[in-house]
Amino acid sequence: MNTENNNRIEKYKGFFNKEYLMGPNSLRLLDEMLTKYPLKEGKRVMDLGCGTGLTSMFLAKEAGVSVFATDLWISAAENAERFKKWGIEDQVIPIHADANTLPFAEGYFDAIVSIDAYHYFGAKKGVFTDKILPFLKPGGVFIAAMPGVKEELTGEAAALLLEWMEGNTKDYDTFHCRRWWLDLIGKSEEFEVVMDLDLDCYEAAWNDWFASGHKYGIKDKTYMDRGMDRYLSFIGLVIQRREK
Numbered sequence: 400m401n402t403e404n405n406n407r408i409e410k411y412k413g414f415f416n417k418e419y420l421m422g423p424n425s426l427r428l429l430d431e432m433l434t435k436y437p438l439k440e441g442k443r444v445m446d447l448g449c450g451t452g453l454t455s456m457f458l459a460k461e462a463g464v465s466v467f468a469t470d471l472w473i474s475a476a477e478n479a480e481r482f483k484k485w486g487i488e489d490q491v492i493p494i495h496a497d498a499n500t501l502p503f504a505e506g507y508f509d510a511i512v513s514i515d516a517y518h519y520f521g522a523k524k525g526v527f528t529d530k531i532l533p534f535l536k537p538g539g540v541f542i543a544a545m546p547g548v549k550e551e552l553t554g555e556a557a558a559l560l561l562e563w564m565e566g567n568t569k570d571y572d573t574f575h576c577r578r579w580w581l582d583l584i585g586k587s588e589e590f591e592v593v594m595d596l597d598l599d600c601y602e603a604a605w606n607d608w609f610a611s612g613h614k615y616g617i618k619d620k621t622y623m624d625r626g627m628d629r630y631l632s633f634i635g636l637v638i639q640r641r642e643k
């Protein structure tokens with residue numbers, strides 16, 4: 400990654416803690432995606448699965464876009480307070496909604512961004528085309544980064560992942576490789592996958608999570624130390640809705 404990029408992330412170090420992080424550092428993941436696929440200033444963006452809104456803040460401040468910060472587990476009221484505290488309340492609108500039933504007009508967004516969230520609801524056939532794509536303008540982009548694996552797991556590696564997920568097959572089934580995601584999304588005249596990658600910042604993003612002091616970060620580290628780090632990756636996707 401270039402120096403300019405590293406400087407941009409340095410400003411946010413005060414947020415790399417258990418109060419804000421909900422998993423591997425979403426700011427590093429978003430920073431890398433936006434470096435590789437920059438958004439133009441002034442665009443209208445949905446941050447889908449925004450959690451505590453760190454990525455929404457980064458989008459507003461660094462990309463200069465207006466943001467609909469949308470999340471299921473974190474209330475709009477809680478995020479509204481944070482956005483006021485951060486001085487971004489005019490640029491970032493908190494929304495409480497489920498990705499399966501989004502309360503927006505079709506064709507409303509220039510971009511939908513989803514960092515460390517899409518795997519929770521998107522790892523099923525048809526979700527992208529039925530629940531996400533309709534909300535993009537023609538020419539708009541979906542930018543996602545989700546935890547995954549370098550190759551689909553089998554044998555001992557699969558057993559270790561299942562143990563890490565405490566036997567919960569629903570959580571286990573969210574970890575897939577880039578090829579799996581591309582096959583799931585498929586091909587269509589409606590959209591084009593314009594970028595797919597395993598993210599470079601994968602290790603740094605996990606390390607920030609382990610260092611955050613969050614109890615889940617501490618638990619996750621024990622599985623990295625037992626060998627999970629050899630298999631994991633972070634998958635990045637950029638998908639563009641074709642112009643009509």
Ligand SMILES: C[S@@+](CC[C@H](N)C(=O)[O-])C[C@H]1O[C@@H](n2cnc3c(N)ncnc32)[C@H](O)[C@@H]1O
Nearest residue numbers: 421425448449450471472497498514515516519
């Ligand atoms: C691990 S957290 C990541 C939050 C944030 N993107 C970040 O990286 O800091 C996953 C987020 O996905 C959101 N999420 C999960 N299922 C969802 C759904 N069906 N609709 C909207 N958001 C969802 C949760 O509310 C949660 O905040």
